[in-house]
Amino acid sequence: MATRRIRKVAILGSGVMGSQIACHFANIGLEVLLLDIAPKELTAKEEKQGLKLDDSAVKNRIVNEALMAALKSSPSPIYRQSFAKRITTGNMDDNMKDIASADWIIEVVVERLDIKKIVFDNVEKFRKKGTIISSNTSGIPIHMMLEGRSEDFQKHFLGTHFFNPPRYLELLEIIPTPKTDPAIVDFLMDYGRRFLGKKSVLAKDTPAFIANRIGVYSIMNLFHTVKEMGFKVEEVDKLTGSILGRPKSATFRTCDVVGLDTLVHVANGVRENCPDDEAKDMFAIPGYVQHLLDNKWLGSKSGQGFYKKVKGADGQSNILSLNLETLDYEEQTKVRFDIIGKVREIEDVRERTKLLIESDGKVGDFFRANFLGLFEYVSNRIPEISDELFRIDDGMRAGFGWQLGPFEAWDALGLEKGVELMKANGQKPAAWIDEMIASGAKTFYKVENGAKYYYDIPSKGYKVIPGTEDLVVLDNLRAANTIWSNKGTTIVDLGDGILNLEFHTKMNTIGAEVIQGINKAIDLAEADYKGLVISNTGQNFSAGANVGMIFMMAVEQEYDELSFAIAQFQKTMMRIRYSAIPVVAAPHQMALGGGCELCMHSDKVVAHAELYMGLVEFGVGVIPGGGGTKEFVLRLSDSLKEGDIRINAMRERFLTIGQAQVSTSAYEAFDKGYLREGVDEVVVSREFQLKRAKEAAIALADKGYSQPVERTDIKVLGKEGLGIVYVGANSMKSGNYISEHDALISEKLGYVMCGGDLSEITEVSETYLLELERKAFVELCTKKKTLERLQSIVTKGKVLRN
Incomplete structure (x- = not known):
């Protein structure tokens, strides 16, 4: 059987969902055809312009306006605005013939069966045999759309329910009909995970x-x-x-x-x-x-x-x-509520959930009423909506953003404890729960030998969750493969000579324990392993340095200790760059400040597409002090070619830091200079990210990795750049665009980026720039207005502009 590939997708219907689904397929590099109906009458503006109903500008008005509205919406459905060029728009009168070149046709029209039937009649006229067709309906049974369809259509037709917004919500429900070819189901389950970055969940055709x-x-x-x-x-x-x-x-x-x-x-x-x-x-x-x-x-x-x-x-x-x-x-x-205060500091959501369900008083009654009802309900939905319990948990995590699905929450409480509370409350779980307990099973899930198993009801035993066999999952490896840990980090052996360092501090901030963990991981890897990956399973990769620690040192005027702490941070970032083994960072969601600097010093970054990366220190009254400023100067130096306008390039890098710019995707992180073209890469699938990062570390080691030599050839602009920085900061302050303190930070940042008060363009070392960076950071921490900004972040979580 020939390998099926998706090169072009046709989306029929350009409403909110249709346009955003089109954008997400453009995100992953596909050619997309987006069609909608042609208008039946002219607008007043079109009449004034002398246009007619058969003019293409009119016929494509609905689809073009819908796509434009999607592209302007916030949060954006597109990783990079230029990706929208991959989308071609058209109308269903003139362009249905163009679906003949599509490999997958997705119907996203209004939720009316009669209208869908008309659309599918047209699809039958133009689609080539073997093309996948799916409906994104959420309200009409999938099998009802089969009436009057050809055998080939029925064989290749199913439901594919994207959750809104499709870029951000992971869930993709795959709903076959009795006529759907099982090979198509298997293909789309894998395609959704691997290419679209979705949690593909096989669902039955039930309401x-x-x-x-x-x-x-x-x-x-x-x-x-x-x-x-x-x-x-x-x-x-x-x-x-x-x-x-x-x-x-x-x-x-x-x-x-x-x-x-x-x-x-x-x-x-x-x-x-x-x-x-x-x-x-x-x-x-x-x-x-x-x-x-x-x-x-x-x-x-x-x-x-x-x-x-x-x-x-x-x-x-x-x-x-x-x-x-x-x-x-x-x-x-x-x-x-007293109980909220008690559980707030508990990081493990499973432990928190158990304590909340078992708590006393009105709040405990509230949690029991909701969780016990949920447990009873989900037990009765098998096999109605799914044959396997893990699919229900997958659906709730990916579609509703729950960290724990219902059966995972039940496991957190305890299987038998849940049944005991339910029966005491007059509720009764499905019969298979009693059979499960009678079989000796204690949990819905268990981890053995690096694999996660779920309880399979028909066999009354455990099976590996399908599709996870080829993944690298920290949660499955941690118990058996942890080789070192401290309060803030854990080092896990991923196998094949690769270690993984994960953070588990609050917001994965980087403080003394994380610095210790990074150095320990490199020590261990240099001694006995091939390479190191830095990744974690937190909500965010890292929110940056521990601002609370910096604030305490600054407010106590412990400037020598602060300078030493910053030096240790810089030294650790440089160790990532200049270790004897390759270091690969695998960031996701927020990678801010120190988290961004860590990635910038890695040999390679395997970034998840949803990456919000930036050097944001300006907002707390300082400049990047962990090598971020130095790294921008180094990259600026390397990017300049003969004939380039140096000042313009320098200004662009300066503003990225000075405006605390954060990427809205991993692709935008390349545009802002945080990621490197030709070195770093993006994966859309969070599930596959760690596997890919491990493969990248092995590849770097196997091709012969040599410890790099510290750079001493970084060109800085000296007074040529400083003049522009000072004039720009002064004019912005005079125009009331920035405060006096902003101007001061700008001048300090410019001083470091220009290499200081040098009379001409000079080659300097990384060590030289790091010393300037550290000195500027500490000097800014002596300023009252910086302390006010730090205090605002620590006490209110808000950026103060003073």
Whole structure:
């Protein structure tokens, strides 16, 4: 059988989802054809321009405006704006013939079966045999779209439900029909993971599929519980957000963002179309939700929902919350629960979840009501919506942003403990749970020999989670393969001569324990291994240096100790660069300040596409002090060619640091100079990132890695650059664009980047630049306004512009 490849994708329907799906396929380098209907009438502007309905500008107006709106939306659906050139737009009158060259056709039109049938009639006329066709529907059973379709169409047709926004939410539900060729299902399950960076979840063709069925049940269960127990909106959001390892928007704020009409549509669909669902009454709409619907208060898109933003007499914005009893908006109360304070410092979300469910009082009753109902519900959905329990957890993590899926949360509490609490509460799990306990199984998941297993219900035994056999997963290796650890880091043997260093400090900030861990990892790797990877499983790669530690030293005026700490940081970054083994960094999400500097000193970066990288020290009143400023000067020196305008290139690098610019994707990190073309690379799949980083470390070692020699040939501009920096800072201050303190930081940054007060262009060493960098950093820490900025970050988590 020939290898199937996807080179071109056709998207039919350019609404919010269609345009954003088109952007994500453009993100991964594919040619994309985006089509929509042609308008039936001219706009006033088109009439004034003398255009006619058959002019291409008119016929493509709907699709072009939709794509433009997507590209302007925030957060952006595209990794780099230039990638949008990979998308060709057209209309369904003139361009349906062009789908003949597509390898995958995705229908994303309005949720009406009659309209989808018309679209598929046209698809049948033009598609080539063997082309995959899928529908992104979330409300119409997939099998109902097969009527009247050819055998080849039916064989290659299935549902592919992307979650919105498709760039950012990992979930891709794959929903085959009885007629779908199993080879197509296997192909798309792998393609979704490997190429699109998705968590591909195989779902059955049941209402709301997997994630929305469970997620909306969880929300509706909570809606009813909240009313009965008398909780306020803001209290519920405090209890169901980050404290549970779920998005900060928690429950009611998430409903406002998604839109209450969308939520209710799914809930009504389940209630009407799942007559055998034992909890179908839970999907009934509570009175306070109906009140919002009746008033068309649907959330963010209508300006109010469970929350409402108003302006006070002082002109300041204030966010009110809905009183669920009176149905009036009122000032939010300060939420304080003793248990929240107790568990906040517990890093392990499993341990936190267990303590919350077992806690006393009203809050404990709240968590038990919601979790025990959820446990009962998911146990009864197998085999209705999925044959395997891990797919439900995958769906909830990837689609709803939960760190723990329902069965993982149950494992955290304890399988038998969960059953005990449920029975005490008058609830009963599915029969297979009792059979599972009788078989001697204690958990839904277990890790053995570096592999993760799930409990397989039919065989009453454990099986490896399919698709994970070829991955490198820290969570599966840590228990057996940890060779060293301290409070902030763990060193794990990945096999094949490669070590991994992971951080697990708060926000993965870099302090003394992380510095110690980096040096220890390099010591061990140089002695007995081929190479080192630096990666972790945290929410973010690293939020940078420990600002609290810097603030304490600065406020106590311990400047010698601060200078020593910065020197140690610099020395460690240089050790990453000049070790005897290759060091590969694998950053994801935020890599800021020191996290960015660590990556910039690695031999290679294997970056996840969702990478928000930047040198942001300017915002806390200092300059990059861990070698980041030096590294920008070095890269500037290497990039200059004969005839280049040196000052313009220097100004661009200066502004990247001076404006604390952060990339909105890994691709933009190349544009900003944080990543290196031809050296660093991007992977879209977070699942495959560590495997690829390990392979990169092996490749560097196997081709003959030699310890580099410290650079002494870095060209700096001296007074030629300094004049421009000082004039620019002064004019910006005079125009009130920056503060006096900003101007001072700018001058210090410029002084380092120009190599000091040198009379001409001079070649200097890295050590020379690091000394300038460190001195400028410490001098800025003696300034009152820098202390104020540091204090604001430490105490409020906010950047202060003073």
